[in-house]
Amino acid sequence: MAGTNGGRPSIYPTLLYTDAKAAVRQLTEALGFTELALYEGEDGTVMHSELVQGNGAVMVGSKGRGGLFDATMKGAGPCGVYVVVDDVDGHHQRAVDHGVEILMPPTDQDYGSRDYMARDIEGNIWSFGTYAPAIEG
Template identity: 30%
Template sequence: MTATTTQQSTLQPRLIVADAGRAIAFYVEAFGAEEVSRYEGDDGKIVHAELRFGQVSFTLKDEEPGTPDVGPSDLAGSPVILELTVADADAVGTAMEKAGATVIYPIDDHPYGRVGRLRDPFGHVWMISQN
């Protein structure tokens, strides 16, 4: 059996949220993200927005009930943990809490590093680790 090689060089998460406009405001406040682009449908729902902070880039969109594009609240949580490695995990965790995230596991020292988990107001789980 041979390994398959992909031609892609990046993987960009796309978060589906119940209120993309509010989510963008949260990520700007919590991470200092910059909104790179935003596209809205005729109904005013965000169909694509790109955010960037440092070297991190991700996209998001409004959920669409009745389609596969549903957020964590429709799935009883998210099966994905987004790991974000930063220089100061405590500062990022504090900023996330201030912006409305809830702590799942407090940021603390572990044998594998300084790390904690927080859930953003839209149901996505972030593991904040310190480099």
């Protein structure tokens, strides 16, 4: 099957935050991600972190940490990431319990998915739902 890459995701959305530690905390505590790795600079700046959800992952770091990627992302707007979850309503309730801004409550979609949409502490849009199209090669 295409995309298996030895059990590793082949696409990792990468987001930079002004307060990456707070973002990691919100993503893990409120939105159910698991912290796989977190590397900090001497000043506590998050140089790189990896958060997993199911068989996917996202990389998170601090804005202003230096380097080409940081410079290239300067001024970039928020992004949107879709994450597949089994229990949309339970996941949504966890987010609500942690004070996450909900943009759309759990909703049944015409294409068969059940989704909800949230905004994180720095404006990125996260959609969580049951839609998981098969990727075949």
